[in-house]
Amino acid sequence: xxxxxxxxxxxxxxxxxxxxxxxxxxxxxxxxxxxxxxxxxxxxxxxxxxxxxxxxxxxxxxxxxxxxxxxxxxxxxxxxxxxxxxxxxxxxxxxxxxxxxxxxxxxxxxxxxxxxxxxxxxxxxxxxxxxxxxxxxxxxxxxxxxxxxxxxxxxxxxxxxxxxxxxxxxxxxxxxxxxxxxxxxxxxxxxxxxxxxxxxxxxxxxxxxxxxxxxxxxxxxxxxxxxxxxxxxxxxxxxxxxxxxxxxxxxxxxxxxxxxxxxxxxxxxxxxxxxxxxxxxxxxxxxxxxxxxxxxxxxxxxxxxxxxxxxxxxxxxxxxxxxxxxxxxxxxxxxxxxxxxxxxxxxxx
Numbered sequence: 001x002x003x004x005x006x007x008x009x010x011x012x013x014x015x016x017x018x019x020x021x022x023x024x025x026x027x028x029x030x031x032x033x034x035x036x037x038x039x040x041x042x043x044x045x046x047x048x049x050x051x052x053x054x055x056x057x058x059x060x061x062x063x064x065x066x067x068x069x070x071x072x073x074x075x076x077x078x079x080x081x082x083x084x085x086x087x088x089x090x091x092x093x094x095x096x097x098x099x100x101x102x103x104x105x106x107x108x109x110x111x112x113x114x115x116x117x118x119x120x121x122x123x124x125x126x127x128x129x130x131x132x133x134x135x136x137x138x139x140x141x142x143x144x145x146x147x148x149x150x151x152x153x154x155x156x157x158x159x160x161x162x163x164x165x166x167x168x169x170x171x172x173x174x175x176x177x178x179x180x181x182x183x184x185x186x187x188x189x190x191x192x193x194x195x196x197x198x199x200x201x202x203x204x205x206x207x208x209x210x211x212x213x214x215x216x217x218x219x220x221x222x223x224x225x226x227x228x229x230x231x232x233x234x235x236x237x238x239x240x241x242x243x244x245x246x247x248x249x250x251x252x253x254x255x256x257x258x259x260x261x262x263x264x265x266x267x268x269x270x271x272x273x274x275x276x277x278x279x280x281x282x283x284x285x286x287x288x289x290x291x292x293x294x295x296x297x298x299x300x301x302x303x304x305x306x307x308x309x310x311x312x313x314x315x316x317x318x319x320x321x322x323x324x325x326x327x328x329x330x331x332x333x334x335x336x337x338x339x340x341x342x343x344x345x346x347x348x349x
Contacts, residue, residue, distance in 0.1 A: 076104075076169070081117040090119065100125045103175050124154060126171040132226075133164050134349050143228070143346050144173035145337065176228050176347075177263040177286040222260040222311035229262040229347040230310050232294060232333050233317065239330060247341035248293075249348075252317075252330040259315040259331055261308040262292045262347075269293075270304050278332065279321025282314055289339075295332035296321050 079090055087107075091098045101107070104120045104127070113119070122128070129140060137160055141148045151157070154171045162168070222230055233253050240250035261284055268291070269283035278295035282302060285291050298318025308314055319328045335344045 076123060077121050079119045079121045081113050081115055081119060083115045085113065085115070087113065090121070094121050096122060097125050100127075103127045122169055124169065124171045126154075126169055127173045127175050129168045129170050129173070131162050131164055131166045131168060132349075135162075136160065137162060139346060139349075140168065140170070142342070143176065144170045146170055146173055174288045177265070177288065177290055221313060222258075224311050227348050229292070229335070229344070230260055231348055232260050232262055232292075232331055233257055234260075236331075242343040242345065248295075248332050248334040249344045250330045251333055256298065256317040256329045258313045259294050259297060259317055261310060261312045261314050262286075262333075262335075263290075263310045265292075265308060267302045267304055267306045267308060267314075270300050270302050270306075272300060274321060277322030279323070280315070280318065281321075284308060284314075289337055291336045293332070293334040293336070295334075296323055296328075296330060298329075 077094075079094075081090075087098045087101055091101055100122055101119060102109070102111070104122055107113075120128075126146075127144075129144070131140070137148045137151060137157070141151060150171050151168060154169050222234055225231065231251075233251055234257070236251050236253040236257070238249055239252050240246055242249060259282075263284075263286045265284040265286040267282060268285045269281060272280050275281050275295075278293070280295075280297040280300050282294045282297065282300060283291055284294075294315055296317075296319055297315035298320065299316040300314070301316075302308060302314045317329055317331055319330070323330075333344055335342045335347055
């Protein structure tokens with residue numbers, strides 16, 4: 001049996017504990033400032049450092065495009081073309097490939113460069129990627145088949161914080177097909193930091209193009225989207241997602257509808273029949289090892305070797321081949337990169 005003194009002390013301790021708990025529940029939790037996320041323009045920029053190049057000094061931590069301080073923190077330089085310069089000589093000077101310079105500056109093969117022209121030069125071979133809504137480092141790494149660690153290292157990213165519109169250098173990456181609207185830098189009006197005017201940003205929008213082949217029914221074309229690949233149908237829903245036993249998307253428009261090319265490319269297969277369960281099937285090669293497949297079509301409107309454009313109608317949705325159930329009208333949509341079947345949602349989000 002406890003003494004009166006112990007009972008008195010026990011009661012006081014309980015009261016103090018209750019008071020401490022009540023006060024703690026009313027106060028906000030303590031979060032170290034270093035662990036807090038930054039929003040909008042509050043992202044701290046590194047102190048100004050300068051990298052000496054042939055034509056003067058270039059701010060090392062500045063952006064490599066005309067998009068303001070929310071873009072890449074990776075180190076790139078602007079090379080001013082001099083008389084006698086060529087893409088191979090510039091590439092050799094910086095230790096990167098000619099293709100990397102072409103990709104970063106939207107230069108076509110064989111395009112000429114002129115003295116006085118400014119070229120973006122990346123620190124490593126690869127491409128620039130502009131972050132889109134809903135993307136994170138893992139999704140971006142899967143798109144380009146490049147490790148998250150490599151992307152973090154080249155872009156000096158700590159943790160996982162990236163923002164929409166930020167440009168990332170993708171080491172060893174190759175350009176993705178399409179992508180809808182892209183932002184281009186006007187070479188004569190390069191700026192750094194926040195010194196950007198609206199006239200310095202140009203938006204190039206891919207024309208809808210495509211349409212329908214003569215004699216194949218009413219003209220119809222897809223509404224062009226800004227995703228990496230075009231959804232191959234409109235007003236449709238996904239009935240089966242990519243999973244360990246189904247390396248594709250099944251997409252359905254109620255009652256059937258047109259099937260659209262996901263991006264510009266060349267038809268490498270347009271077969272009628274069973275075709276291993278695919279039914280009437282189309283495959284389109286978009287370059288850089290990327291191929292899309294459209295299965296179970298009712299009708300096919302293109303031929304092997306034909307060039308198609310993004311959003312062009314190439315088939316009519318059906319249930320040919322191995323389809324379960326009498327109402328199984330849908331598209332079996334696959335995305336293959338260098339022969340590997342990828343999750344199409346990476347390209348459609």
